[in-house]
Amino acid sequence: MKKIVLFGSNGQVGWELQRSLPLLGDFAACDRSKVDLADFDAVSAYLRQERPDIIVNAAAYNAVELAETYEQDAERINFLLVKVLAEYAAENNAWLVHYSTDYVFNGASDIPYDETDLPDPLNAYGRSKALGEVAVAASGCNHLLLRTSWIYSSRGRNFAKTILNLAATKTEFSVVSDQTGAPTCASFIADTTVLCLYRILNSADTQSLSGTYHLVSSGYASWYEYASYLVTEALSLGIPLNCTEKDIRPVSGSEYPTKAVRPISSRLNNSKIQNAFNIIIPDWKTYIKRTLSDIARQG
Ligand SMILES: NC(=O)c1ccc[n+]([C@@H]2O[C@H](COP(=O)([O-])OP(=O)(O)OC[C@H]3O[C@@H](n4cnc5c(N)ncnc54)[C@H](OP(=O)(O)O)[C@@H]3O)[C@@H](O)[C@H]2O)c1
Incomplete structure (x- = not known):
């Protein structure tokens, strides 16, 4: 029987x-x-x-703004810790599952990024995650390096919960409309990770599946489109809000100056993982209803 260890078990x-x-x-x-x-x-x-056979690292330093000031803290968890895990995996013939981010790219591409595109991060968080990716590859361990984006769940802090809170407490608010990506549900990421590991454990040629994959929902939206969809769906589920989607104002990211520069395009092409593991990844809207129902139940 395989031994599996999960780090970051309290995160989304x-x-x-x-x-x-x-x-x-x-x-x-x-x-x-x-x-x-x-x-x-x-x-x-x-x-x-x-003595794990499989290490799954869901831990990360995810405070994108704070990382601009405390880059060494971000590097310690997102790079140096990953190096420790990857080197252990390489020395002990274990698999490492590790998550990375759309923020390793500069967001200037007109087409969705695929796994052959070179990282060029714009901010400290992205740099620390890109270093983590290099550490995994350099160790030579068998790995699933899963780049994902715009994670939400009914737990933890995320954009979806922030929008529902704004819509419940304000009569209007603004959301950035010129940055695009794929809202991706934490439970979808977890379930797909397990499915991929299952396939690996039952494959005759496990090593050929080792590599980097983009694990994001299909389809794309701007933050504004995402917020509008959340509010519309929440209202249809009977979640009491003060606003409708008509009360959300689209604005440019330049109207919201932040310390950390964000990529304009966070679009990741997810074809490789679908083909390699013979799975079909649903549109980003698919999981939102279920998460909204969970949030509605939690009150
Ligand atoms: N969130 C996103 O939108 C997003 C987008 C793209 C990629 N990703 C990547 O996806 C992965 C999962 O993200 P997530 O949103 O699920 O993360 P999350 O909710 O922020 O959870 C991260 C976990 O790491 C743990 N952690 C951090 N430093 C630690 C330390 N020194 N010791 C022990 N535990 C520590 C935290 O523990 P505590 O709970 O105790 O603080 C937390 O449970 C990460 O690799 C992240 O970089 C996230």
């Missing part, structure tokens, strides 16, 4: 992974209360104790 994706990773073997979830991932001696000791 990590929480969802806890539901389905146990299907694959002997499972251990690790959150901050067990190991501070900034303490690499503690991480190495935990790995030696658990």
